[in-house]
Amino acid sequence: MQFQTFDDDYLRRLRDGDSQVEQHFASYFGELILLKLRRRVRTRQLMEDIRQETLCRVLRATRAAGWVSTREEFTRGFSSIAAPVLVSGHPVAAISVAGPTTHILGLRRDFIVASVCRAAQRVSTLIGDCLWSAAANAS
Numbered sequence: 001m002q003f004q005t006f007d008d009d010y011l012r013r014l015r016d017g018d019s020q021v022e023q024h025f026a027s028y029f030g031e032l033i034l035l036k037l038r039r040r041v042r043t044r045q046l047m048e049d050i051r052q053e054t055l056c057r058v059l060r061a062t063r064a065a066g067w068v069s070t071r072e073e074f075t076r077g078f079s080s081i082a083a084p085v086l087v088s089g090h091p092v093a094a095i096s097v098a099g100p101t102t103h104i105l106g107l108r109r110d111f112i113v114a115s116v117c118r119a120a121q122r123v124s125t126l127i128g129d130c131l132w133s134a135a136a137n138a139s
Contacts, residue, residue, distance in 0.1 A: 014059075016105075017068040026055050067113055072101060079104045081112055083120035087127050095120040 013021040030051050037047045067083040081104060082096035095116050
């Protein structure tokens with residue numbers, strides 16, 4: 001196995017949900033996890049379960065910011081930023097902005113992230129208000 005170093009750009013892209021970086025991360029660290037588990041875990045299925053749970057926990061922790069982005073996943077030169085619309089803590093939709101990578105993930109990225117998160121929060125509040133109103137009218 002060839003060991004690698006991971007710079008700030010790699011970690012940012014992992015946090016942002018870059019599919020190529022996620023695949024590399026899962027492949028590289030999945031192999032390391034299996035190497036550590038081979039002597040400690042008896043069954044292959046249990047090793048695989050532990051590997052998947054570990055990778056999922058790490059990815060969840062990297063996304064704790066409440067938003068994700070894609071970098072040219074579907075179309076070269078285009079990226080997106082999205083935030084979930086939550087009702088009672090569960091995602092029911094998402095607000096997303098897509099455009100040229102240089103605009104979306106460039107110098108204005110922080111502004112776009114804040115705007116998308118505010119919009120998702122506002123929609124979450126409006127949906128919640130509508131549900132409360134509908135429940136009150138039904139009783």
